[in-house]
Structure formats: structure tokens, C-alpha cells
Amino acid sequence: MDEIFGIPAPLLFGQLLLGLINGAFYAMLSLGLAVIFGLLNIINFTHGAQFMMGAFAAWMLLAWAGLGYWWALVLAPIIVGFTGIILEKLFISRLYKLDHLYGLLLTLGLGLIIEGVFRNQFGSSGLPYRIPAELSGAWDLGFMYMPIYRGWVVVAALFFCISTWLIIEKTRLGAYLRAATERAELVQAFGINVPRMITLTYGAGVALAAVAGVLAAPIYSVNPQMGSNLIIVVFAVVVIGGMGSILGSIITGFGLGIVEGLTKVFYPEASATVIFVIMAIVLLARPAGLFGRA
Amino acid sequence: MELGRRSMLGAFAVSTLGAAMPRMGRAQAANTIRIGVMNDQSGTYKDNTGPGSVACARQAIEEFGAQGFNVELIAADHQNKPDVGVNLARQWYDQGIDMILDIPTSSVGLAVQNVAKEKNKIAINVGSATSDLTGAQCSPSGLHWAYDTYQLARTTGGATVKAGGDTWFFITADYAFGHALERDTGDFVKAAGGRILGAVRTPFPGTTDFSSFLVQAQATRAKVIGFANAGSDTINCIKQAAEFGITRRGTKLAALLMFITDVHSIGLEQGQGLVCSETFYWDLNDRTRAFTRRVLPKMPNLYPNMIHAGCYSATLHYLKTVKDMGVAAAKAATGTDIVNRMKAMPTEDDAFGAGTIRQDGRKLHPAYLLEVKSPAESKAPWDYFKVLQTTPAGEAFRPLNQGNCALVRS
Incomplete structure (x- = not known):
């Protein structure tokens, strides 16, 4: 049992674990997208830029205000979420009655503008951000060296994913939200301020992206392109999971992270494409996605 | 999506250039040397080349001073795309740009060097890595300045x-x-x-x-x-x-x-x-430190790397060669002629010290x-x-x- 398919078992376990960690990012980002799409019917292509803004907010808080990682984890989502609310009020709210395509074009454009502004301001090669002292170091698992911070990322991502799912599925607020997606006029007639609820939902979805950005800052280079590298994969995750399905996006996020991790062992050259191959197959077999309602 | 945006930007860059160029008076053209810095102004290699290269070329022009002719510098973004680079190079050479500088990203660097060779114009590559520029694909009117694979x-x-x-x-x-x-x-x-x-x-x-x-x-x-x-x-x-x-x-x-x-x-x-x-580090010796001190106010929050310093060194050597030939002769000469003169003259500047250029176009330091x-x-x-x-x-x-x-x- 030392080898599985010609790959030493310890190496394979290591890759499974790493895949799970990457899956954590996919899950958090696709969750935000699913929430926004589910309630606003907007395909939020600004999501990658907002992920990047989260990482930059963490860097700015440290460099300009001296506030460390834990503060960033609380403040960055609030700040970036607030910018999301402004965007929603100013631009996105005007598009709810139009075709999806308009929302897609607007958010894509906004994303490119935000990315360009950051690149102009901070350059393209990125800024350093250190792992917080409490989480630096690593565990020796025998089959691999496991950085404590990566373990923390998985735990934190699971926490945020499950909380979001619970809020939407199990609370009164979540019930209002779900009701508003089905019959907005009816919910409004019961005295609930639907436009405000939608604005706050967008802010929350954006805040989730920012949290992922803060989590990513110590691992990846904090640079303006960091979001656009991830976002296309994350969209594929959302499509595979089923547009708008909260639980679907969480499970697919982690699952595809593992699939990608395994591809990196068996055929590294295909690791960037394997998710899209799966997407094509899923779309052929189940056009609504694995967890979507047709 | 990416493709559409980038090619639109490219078309924009080219069209605005086209509009700007004819306004330069014909009368002064004979007395003006035009240098075009072509590199990545907005993408992954913006910090490694980009505005830093432009700043260093400008520094060289400033230090060279007035020597009886004018020097103009323009810059554009090739977006790391060979097609954009090739179109821009053709347009620039047709509109009277005398020398194209920097040209990072090996695929673009090779493509632009080929255009320069075909038109017998000068292309000084500083930013690309591939050693093919002075190997199998070398050109009589091309030079490779800072480093290679x-x-x-x-x-x-x-x-x-x-x-x-x-x-x-x-x-x-x-x-x-x-x-x-x-x-x-x-x-x-x-x-x-x-x-x-x-x-x-x-x-x-x-x-x-x-x-x-x-x-x-x-x-x-x-x-x-x-x-x-x-x-x-x-x-x-x-x-x-x-x-x-x-x-x-x-x-x-x-x-x-x-x-x-x-x-x-x-x-x-x-x-x-x-x-x-x-091949360059700002803190190597007194001369590199002096160069860095001079150029820093122009740099975009970065210290110069070997590509930036290479743009300074290459521009300076090119201008010295033009002065040596006389500006009228340099304007009339083919790219190969000028490059041959550049190869014959030893190079000398604060960033790289004394150096030479080899027959195949390779700058040595x-x-x-x-x-x-x-x-x-x-x-x-x-x-x-x-x-x-x-x-x-x-x-x-x-x-x-x-x-x-x-x-x-x-």
C-alpha cells in the first residue's frame, strides 16, 4: 500500500490536503458569487477585484494604520463591503430589470477599472504581507510539512461558509431573503424594505470576497492581478455547482480543489484546465449544474 | 474578454500616436533624433520594465544634454503581445522614430527585431531574456543590452x-x-x-x-x-x-x-x-550609487533594476554614436550602419562601467x-x-x- 497508481501514498495524501486548502478559497469566493446571483440575479464579475481589494485593505491597514492581521480580518470586509454597497446603490441597482448580460458587462467593466487603478497606484509586482506570528510555523505530519496558516485557512473558510449557509437557510432574515428572490413585490407588501435588503446582501457577498482576500494575502503575492487569476476558475466552480445554489457552491469548491490537486500530481500540465473540462461535461449532462434546480 | 479589451487598448494607443505624430514640424525633423520606448506599461512586467525604463532613458537624454541636435522620447505599451508590438514598430519606423528601445517579453522582442531588420532600422533590446536575439535570430541592426537566458x-x-x-x-x-x-x-x-x-x-x-x-x-x-x-x-x-x-x-x-x-x-x-x-545592482560602487541618486526622483517608487539601468546605458551610447557620426549623417544612415558604429565604439557609463558590443549584437559587461x-x-x-x-x-x-x-x- 506504499503506492497508489504509481504515486507514493504520502505524496498523494499531501496533495489531497493541499487541494482541500485551495478548495477553501474556491468555496469562499463561489459562495459570495452564489449569494449575489441567488438574490440579485447579477453575475458579479467584480468579485475578483473585490477579493484583491480585501488583500490590499489588509496591507493598507498594516502599512498605514499599523493594524495587524486580526484587525484586518474584521475591518477589511467591512471597508470593502461598504464600497460594494456604494457600487450597488450607484450602478448595479439600475440593472435589476434588464437582461443578465448588462449586469455582467457592467461588473466586468468595474472590475477592470478597479484593477487598473490599483495597478497604477501600487505597480504590478505586488506587496509583501507576512503570516501573523500566532499562525506561523508548521506541523510535521510525517507525510508532509503542513504550515499552520494553511490549516487555519481551511478552518476559517469552513466557518464562514457554514455560517452563511445557516443564516440563509435557518434564520428569519434568511427566510426574508429567500422570499424576496421568489416574489419581491409580495415581501415588500408585508412591510419589508426589499431594496435595502438587496443592497446589504450585495455588501455581504462582497465582504465574503474581501475575507477571502485577507486570508489569501499572506500566501499569495498581494498584487492587482491576484483576483483576475482566480475569478475565471471560481466562475467555473459556480457553474458546476449550479448558479445560485449556496450549498452546491461550497461542496463543489472544496471538491474541485481536491480534483485540481490530484491533477497536479498525475498530469501537471492539465491542472489549469481540468476544472473547465469538468464544467463542459457537467453542462452537457446536467445543464443546471450538480446542485442547481432546472 | 481579455483579448477584446487589450486589442482595443492597442488600437487606441496606435490611433492616438498616429494623430499626434504629423503635428511635429517637418523643418525640425532633420535635426531631431526620436527614440521610442516600447514595453509593458500596464501588465505583469510593468514594474520590471515599464515607466522605470522610460525614466532611465529620459535620464540619459538629460545627461547627454544639448549637443547640437534635439532628442525626443515617446513611450507606448505593447501589452506583451507580439502582434501589438509589430504593428507599433512598423508605424513608429514609418513615422520617423530612429530607434526602438527596451521591448521586453521574448516573443515580442524577437518579432520587433525582425521588423527592424526588414526595415533596416535600429532596435535595442534591453528587457527580453532570450539569447536567440543574438543567436540563431540575430540581426545586423539589432542589439541586446542587459542580460540573457x-x-x-x-x-x-x-x-x-x-x-x-x-x-x-x-x-x-x-x-x-x-x-x-x-x-x-x-x-x-x-x-x-x-x-x-x-x-x-x-x-x-x-x-x-x-x-x-x-x-x-x-x-x-x-x-x-x-x-x-x-x-x-x-x-x-x-x-x-x-x-x-x-x-x-x-x-x-x-x-x-x-x-x-x-x-x-x-x-x-x-x-x-x-x-x-x-548585471546591475544600484549599490555596487560609487558610480552605480551616483547614477541611482540622480535617477531616483524620476523613478516610479522603485530602485532601478538591470533593465532600467540598461535603458539608460543603451540610450547614452546611442546618442554618443549619433554625435560622433554627426546628426545629419546619422539620420541618413541605415540602421545597420549606425549599429556597426555603435559596435566599433567602446561603451562607458555609470551603470555598467566600461563595456563593448560584440559582432553578434551582444553587449558585454x-x-x-x-x-x-x-x-x-x-x-x-x-x-x-x-x-x-x-x-x-x-x-x-x-x-x-x-x-x-x-x-x-x-
Whole structure:
């Protein structure tokens, strides 16, 4: 049992674990997208830029205000979420009655503008951000060296994913939200301020992206392109999971992270494409996605 | 989506240029030398080339001063796309640009050099890595200034093996540049008695997480992990190697193409101990420090790297040659004529010291093996490197007879 398919078992376990960690990012980002799409019917292509803004907010808080990682984890989502609310009020709210395509074009454009502004301001090669002292170091698992911070990322991502799912599925607020997606006029007639609820939902979805950005800052280079590298994969995750399905996006996020991790062992050259191959197959077999309602 | 946006931008750049050029008076044209800096002004290589290269070329023009003719400088973004670069080069040469400078990204660099060759105009490549520019694809009107893949492989690869790193594993960007760098370095490692234990080709662009590859590399127990990639790929590899404790276990990392601008972004905490090679470092000697002090006010929050300094050095040498020929003669001469004059004159500037240009277009100067300092060793902003070893100009680059350049055989 030392080898599985010609790959030493310890190496394979290591890759499974790493895949799970990457899956954590996919899950958090696709969750935000699913929430926004589910309630606003907007395909939020600004999501990658907002992920990047989260990482930059963490860097700015440290460099300009001296506030460390834990503060960033609380403040960055609030700040970036607030910018999301402004965007929603100013631009996105005007598009709810139009075709999806308009929302897609607007958010894509906004994303490119935000990315360009950051690149102009901070350059393209990125800024350093250190792992917080409490989480630096690593565990020796025998089959691999496991950085404590990566373990923390998985735990934190699971926490945020499950909380979001619970809020939407199990609370009164979540019930209002779900009701508003089905019959907005009816919910409004019961005295609930639907436009405000939608604005706050967008802010929350954006805040989730920012949290992922803060989590990513110590691992990846904090640079303006960091979001656009991830976002296309994350969209594929959302499509595979089923547009708008909260639980679907969480499970697919982690699952595809593992699939990608395994591809990196068996055929590294295909690791960037394997998710899209799966997407094509899923779309052929189940056009609504694995967890979507047709 | 990406494609549409970029080509639209390109079309915009070209059309605005076209509109701007004819307004320059015909009368002064005979007395004006025009230099066009073409590089990445908005993408991955913006910090390594971009506005820094423009600032350094401007510095050279300013220092050269008024010598009886005017010098104009324009800059544009080739977006790392060969088609955009080729169109821009044709337009620039047709509109009276005398020399095109920088041209990073090997694919674009080779394409633009071919346009220059066809039109017999000067292209001075500073930013590209491929040694083919002065090898099989060399051009009588082209020069290659700062560094190349052969020199990187030799300086970093050769020295690392000598220091005891005799078993290697490569993490290679899966495209022409990465393959060439892996091959060249592998040759040096083998020639020095080392062994290659394996390599993994990572998709480019689109890979942000390298931990799987690093763990695979570690599993082979290679003493050295060589990164045959560039820019944010290298930065991510190094950050993640530090995170996974790879260097702490005694494995050496060799960044085969890394600039001081990359070190700035990695940070000394995670970058310390890394070995890389540049042909210019701002803190080498009094002259490099003096040059850096002069140019810093123009730079975009960065210290100059070897590409930036190369743009300064190349511009200065070109202007000296024009003065030597006389501006009227230089305007009338073909690119090959001027380049031949440039090759005949020794180069001299604060950034690289004294140097020469070889028959195949290769500018020769020493190369430095550099090690990234620890945070404790670094005493000032951008005090990032200590020089481990200097390869003399005569040995740093590929021997003239091994490049298969047609100019050498004739």
C-alpha cells in the first residue's frame, strides 16, 4: 500500500490536503458569487477585484494604520463591503430589470477599472504581507510539512461558509431573503424594505470576497492581478455547482480543489484546465449544474 | 474578454500616436533624433520594465544634454503581445522614430527585431531574456543590452552547483521562455557534474498555487529547486517555499530570473538567502550609487533594476554614436550602419562601467551572483543584495562561436 497508481501514498495524501486548502478559497469566493446571483440575479464579475481589494485593505491597514492581521480580518470586509454597497446603490441597482448580460458587462467593466487603478497606484509586482506570528510555523505530519496558516485557512473558510449557509437557510432574515428572490413585490407588501435588503446582501457577498482576500494575502503575492487569476476558475466552480445554489457552491469548491490537486500530481500540465473540462461535461449532462434546480 | 479589451487598448494607443505624430514640424525633423520606448506599461512586467525604463532613458537624454541636435522620447505599451508590438514598430519606423528601445517579453522582442531588420532600422533590446536575439535570430541592426537566458543560467546555475548544490529539480513555466531557461540551466548543471532529478511544467498563465509542485520537488530530495519562471510566478513560488519550510530543511532555491523589484515585493523575511543574478545592482560602487541618486526622483517608487539601468546605458551610447557620426549623417544612415558604429565604439557609463558590443549584437559587461540579505543585514531602504561572485564580461555570455549567428560566420 506504499503506492497508489504509481504515486507514493504520502505524496498523494499531501496533495489531497493541499487541494482541500485551495478548495477553501474556491468555496469562499463561489459562495459570495452564489449569494449575489441567488438574490440579485447579477453575475458579479467584480468579485475578483473585490477579493484583491480585501488583500490590499489588509496591507493598507498594516502599512498605514499599523493594524495587524486580526484587525484586518474584521475591518477589511467591512471597508470593502461598504464600497460594494456604494457600487450597488450607484450602478448595479439600475440593472435589476434588464437582461443578465448588462449586469455582467457592467461588473466586468468595474472590475477592470478597479484593477487598473490599483495597478497604477501600487505597480504590478505586488506587496509583501507576512503570516501573523500566532499562525506561523508548521506541523510535521510525517507525510508532509503542513504550515499552520494553511490549516487555519481551511478552518476559517469552513466557518464562514457554514455560517452563511445557516443564516440563509435557518434564520428569519434568511427566510426574508429567500422570499424576496421568489416574489419581491409580495415581501415588500408585508412591510419589508426589499431594496435595502438587496443592497446589504450585495455588501455581504462582497465582504465574503474581501475575507477571502485577507486570508489569501499572506500566501499569495498581494498584487492587482491576484483576483483576475482566480475569478475565471471560481466562475467555473459556480457553474458546476449550479448558479445560485449556496450549498452546491461550497461542496463543489472544496471538491474541485481536491480534483485540481490530484491533477497536479498525475498530469501537471492539465491542472489549469481540468476544472473547465469538468464544467463542459457537467453542462452537457446536467445543464443546471450538480446542485442547481432546472 | 481579455483579448477584446487589450486589442482595443492597442488600437487606441496606435490611433492616438498616429494623430499626434504629423503635428511635429517637418523643418525640425532633420535635426531631431526620436527614440521610442516600447514595453509593458500596464501588465505583469510593468514594474520590471515599464515607466522605470522610460525614466532611465529620459535620464540619459538629460545627461547627454544639448549637443547640437534635439532628442525626443515617446513611450507606448505593447501589452506583451507580439502582434501589438509589430504593428507599433512598423508605424513608429514609418513615422520617423530612429530607434526602438527596451521591448521586453521574448516573443515580442524577437518579432520587433525582425521588423527592424526588414526595415533596416535600429532596435535595442534591453528587457527580453532570450539569447536567440543574438543567436540563431540575430540581426545586423539589432542589439541586446542587459542580460540573457544563457548568462542567467551560467551565473546562477553554474555557481550553485559549485557551491555544492549538485542535484536539481525544476519548476518551469510551461512556455518557450521557461523551457529555454530550464534547458540552458540544466546543461550547466550537468556540465558541472550535477544531476537533474526531475521537472514539473506549470500552466502559464493561470497558476497561483505552487505548493503541490513544491511538495513534489521536496519529495525527490533534490538539493536545489530551480524556478524557471518570472514575475509573480517566481514571487509566489518563493513565498510558498518559505511557508512550507522548504528552505529551513536545507533545500536551496535558485530563482533563475529575478529582479530587485521582485525582491522588494517578496520581502526580506521570506526572500533571505535566495540566490539570483543581475548585471546591475544600484549599490555596487560609487558610480552605480551616483547614477541611482540622480535617477531616483524620476523613478516610479522603485530602485532601478538591470533593465532600467540598461535603458539608460543603451540610450547614452546611442546618442554618443549619433554625435560622433554627426546628426545629419546619422539620420541618413541605415540602421545597420549606425549599429556597426555603435559596435566599433567602446561603451562607458555609470551603470555598467566600461563595456563593448560584440559582432553578434551582444553587449558585454560583468554579471553578478547576488544573495538576498536577511532583514538584520539590510541597513537602508532597498539594501537587498550582497554580491557573492562576479563573472567577468568575457565569460558571462555565450561564446561568440556557439550562438549560430549569421553575422559571425560571414
